[in-house]
Amino acid sequence: MDRYEPLRHRTIALVGLMGVGKSSVGRRLANALELPFRDADSEVEAAAGRAITEIFSELGEAAFRDGERRVIQRLLDEPPHVLATGGGAFMNDETRALLTSKALVVWLRADLELLARRVGRKDTRPLLKDSDPLTVLKAQAEQRYPVYAQAHVVVDTGDTAHHVTVAQVIDALTQYLSEEGA
Incomplete structure (x- = not known):
């Protein structure tokens, strides 16, 4: 049995604020563990037949969160995979209960100024429309960090290569599973 086998069950x-690397780290983590990768945002867009920015502007955040919960519920019924969630997904009580009961939840956490630099490079994030990224991220951190703390493990990331974060996630999950089985 290889050392990754316990992580494939x-x-x-992956949960965390926008820009923390849930999708990019998630893809590499899935590759390292030889698991499929799913991106909840992409799956929501495919199910809705429109971009998240359109869902937000035309239907509102509540409709988006409802669709997101349904998509995540469907994904959690699939065989094991690595799932990158949207930054607000874990804030929904029902979605959070699904994730914590059916998945190993990893909170990726990073310095807010680093995240602001990352997300400030693109204008594809509906929650940043006409706003200062650092101001939005600080408000989100204040609201979301106590909820994200319900994840099974927390991995603090920095401005390092993705493979470093992948190794940190694997180590944290391996440690968690060894303690859980003890």
Whole structure:
């Protein structure tokens, strides 16, 4: 049995603020563990037949969150994979309960100024429309960090290569599973 085998029995869900690397780290984590990768935002767009920015502007955030919860519920019924969630997905009580019961939840956490630099490079994030990224991220951190703390493990990331974060996630999950089985 290889050392990654215990990590292949449950879906691994990544949560955290926008820009922390849930999708990019998630793809590399899935590759390292030889698991499929799913991106909840992409899956929501495919199910809705429109971009997230359109869903937000035409239907509102509540409709988006409802669709996101349904999509995540469907994904959690699939065989184990690595799932990158949207930054607000874990804030929904029902979605959070699904994730914590059916997946290993990893909170990727990073310095807010680093995240602001990352997300400030693109204008594809509906929650940043006409706003200062650092101001939005600070408000989100204040609201979301106590909820994200319900994840099974927390991995603090920095401005390092993705493979470093992948190794940190694997180590944290391996440690968690060894303690859980003890």
